[in-house]
Amino acid sequence: MPPAITLEKISQIFGAYTAVDNINLAIEAGKFVSVVGPSGCGKSTLLNLAAGLIAPTRGSISIFGTPLTGLNRRAAYMFQQDALLPWKTVLENVGLGLRFRGTFSEAKARHWVERVGLAAFADKFPAQLSGGMRKRVAMAQCWIVDPDILLMDEPFSALDIHTRMRMEGELLDLWTGSPKTVLFVTHDLEEALSLSDEVVVLSAGPASHIIARHSIDLPRPRDLMDIRTEPRFAELYREIWAQLKQEVLTSYAR
């Protein structure tokens, strides 16, 4: 099976600013891969490229071996910012992807609303929900269309630490046993470590590139509440943080 996402010699230049430079990255299907790096290092650019929302200045992208032109139809994208439609209820928001595809089914939408624990809020509007609940809606919105690839851009960064841990757990529960490939961007190394099969470290921008790829051999299923206290976790953390720290410092210096 070809990799789910292949980035080949990708450079992305916005005007006079080079966001990422010469990125080569192949993401195996079914894996949970995180990209970490200091702020402004072009992590989101990588996601937007993989989503087909922007076209690379140089290089090529393939999705399951097929060159990507236009939007990536096999991927769903969970944004860092709130991207729900404020004038639609939870149920309508969850079913949005189905509606766009002309396969809307209220039963299916309701099923997903229940699956993310919002049954009692199906007819509420996003503004009436807490931040965590809105993230659940966004998650259901992505999963309901059954994408092969999930692109996630710091989806939980705006949440408080406990809500965040819960959401991470729910994400892992959904993903475990599914054949979906996840490309997860975060600046939080702990989050990356506890969720992923692999962590990719990006250098500080501009012109960021891949510094290292680390395989995370922590056993699954993982208990996110306790994983941070395991010795192997600490070991991996130290190893990767040593690299990441350098980049964070460089990024501050610039």
Add this chain to the structure above:
Amino acid sequence: MRAKASLLLGQILIAAAFLSAWQILVTTGKLDKFFFSRPSDIAGLIVTWLQTGFIWPHLLVTLEEAALAFALGAGAGIVCGFALARSPRLGALADPFIRVLNALPRVVLAPIFLLWFGLGIWSKVALGVTVVFFIVFFNTHQGVRDVDKSVVDNARMLGASEWQLTRHVLIPSALTWVFSSLHISIGFAVIAVVVGEYLGASRGVGYLISQAEGVFDTTGVFAGMAVLSASVLLVGLGVNRLERWLLRWKS
């Protein structure tokens, strides 16, 4: 609830004090009745208008003109605002013309419209349209351009076609802005048609006021003003409810 009641009481007291002062000042001769009329006379005239049914055709004409002006102006404003926001080239092309047209004081258009569209309702509707159009146009334009980029990207990633994006994302977003300017645009529609009637008409509340003014009938002028404000207030109450329902998703 009690705070609200006492607020209302206070407002009634202020109004009562103002009207009584006016009434007393005129009755005692401190103010000239010829120039200031009297609240009791004004109220009496309004009651007469209502009893004889004299006011209804005039009020109806004014409201009809305002409604037409609003519907046509808002419709055109939404369409143009949308087109210009979605097509940056068209927007850049039209920009200076829109600015020039919007800078025109509408009142000076009234005589031209009288010549073009005659003394009937359409010259007033046209004047109202020129006011409503720009309010709605700018709001729609802003609304379409202000849609959060991630909301648009999200919809596109979820598979929205260009038309679905327009229908489910851009139009609702623009309408939000239009709804929140409903009060202003409806209010201005009424003002514009009244100005139109005032400058030349054979019916309407603006016409009544100008007729009364022509014979130095201050009571008639004030009565016309009162009727007009009362109806705009009533319409406003309706708009409030409509707006609350349409924007119920904003908590």
